[in-house]
Amino acid sequence: MGGFLAAIFWVYSIVDCAVQPATRHRGVPKAAWIAIVVIIPVIGGILWFTIGRRRANDSSGEIRLIAPDDDPQFLRSISKSEQDARIRRLEEELARLEDETDDGTTHDGTTPDPRP
Structure with missing residues (x-):
């Protein structure tokens, strides 16, 4: 059961990371985040949701020139x-x-x- 939930979370993380626009990715480029989530299944997903994904209303770190x-x-x-x-x-x-x-x-x- 735990493996099934981990697989669901992993797939959800990959899809969420892939469909987000590049402006919503923090730290590293979009392709790097996708690679992190794919290569490190559960931990990559946790990293994506905790530090990699910028919320829609979060403009911190964004410099508008x-x-x-x-x-x-x-x-x-x-x-x-x-x-x-x-x-x-x-x-x-x-x-x-x-x-x-x-x-x-x-x-x-x-x-x-x-x-x-």
Whole structure:
């Protein structure tokens, strides 16, 4: 009877670990958790449920990074003229990089100005 319950728990642990999204796995990647649960039948399942599985409402350890162009606070902090000037500088730098060859000179043989 105990072996049957252990087998049921083992299968349930494998399925639960496999169907959870990767964001709900703590510590190691999803594939590693599946391997742990499969290789160490009962103990792996216990480890999965106690330390490996993050609850849906648990955001501890999760760092949410926001790119500056997606951050409304950052976008409000810069003016339209600053945005236009930054875009212009980036476009000039991109054009300069496109004109450079592998040896650091431009196609017409001159060395580009290193200042932005």
